[in-house]
Amino acid sequence: MTTPLISPSILNCDIARLEDELRKISSADIAHVDVMDNHFVPNLTWGLPVVEACVNTGILPIDAHLMIEDPDRWAPAYAEAGCASVTFHAEAASAPIRTAREIRRLGARAALALKPSTDIAPYVDILPEVDMILIMTVEPGFGGQSFLESMLPKIQRTRDAIASASLDISIQVDGGVSRKTIERAADAGATNFVAGSAIFRADDAFEEIATLRSLAQLHMH
Template sequence: MPIVAPSVLAADFLNLEKDLQLINQSEAEWFHLDIMDGVFVPNISYGMPVMKAIKKVAKKTLDVHLMIVQPERYIKEFAALGADILTVHYEVSPHLHRTLQEIKNAGMKRGVSLNPHTPMSVLENIITDVDVLLIMSVNPGFGGQKFIENTYDKIKAAKELIERKGADTIIEIDGGVSPANASKLVAAGADALVAGSAVFGAENPLEVIRQLKNS
């Protein structure tokens, strides 16, 4: 059964506490928090004050995805805010090994995200230092996009790399995930599913989470 990580960016921000409590009561294990800077990705989401408020209510693992340039500048701040997993993008991390070491030293799980067209081979020499590999199945920056079909092959390539290197890495998928494709993602090797609009846009979010969980 996969880990389910509802994406808070798709929640109702006028009733955020209500939506957070809904996830607390659900079978989901993680809260997925997207931090966007308007530079690395075109959109701007929310920042530290909102995350601080989320932490007061959220009772599950905080899975923080930094879609920002120079993520290494903010590692200690996100640790202090209560992040359990901190994911940085390969594309903006020239000193990735050092950044991952700093994340570990700050007491968080180390995450690396790859954009849809970044090949898996770039992680060949560092995958054993990665706790969570976040594969983007849409181009990052906006919710509600169409799923990129090549993702299945990328998951298989990730699984092969992880097994070949003897790594203990969780494969997480973000973008266009729904009950319609969840089983196929899990069959390809996905361990964790991020779902935003599929959960918060549903009439019965708890049922959608249950369906994802049983994929």
């Protein structure tokens, strides 16, 4: 049976207390760090130095989600920096296979992210090149948005495509994941759950992570 992975997004954390904030979520499986360049998405967060700082704390493995233009050029540096996983967007990559192979060559898991309006169908044939598909369940750019129920069929289609190809690829969901929505996402086929405000605004982050994990486990196939 697959175990759900809980990946808290540090988007809404107190960046001045980065190490403390990572300790607050240390019972999670991986920390999700959103890199935004104010071009691909209308928000600017942080880049390689902050991601490296997160890696160097050694508290959790780091999952870098690159919401940036030209990931073909920039993504390998995040793998070199020691990220466990590097996610780049299908809409921004001009050479997704080459980029995924380069990320893997440098020792990280490679993941392909899809915005809500991007279908999985054109990417089914390149599934063997990646370790994870990220299905955005909000429009990327800002934390605290509501989960888009309309993404559930896409999660199911992705799960079916992975099963048909007999591949071991995880499906990550990011955006509006909370106690209210995680069960439906797990039921549709998600296995890796990014939650930001749901965890960082909780009174007890450890307890919230444990609750999300158990809710997802109940609904995973």
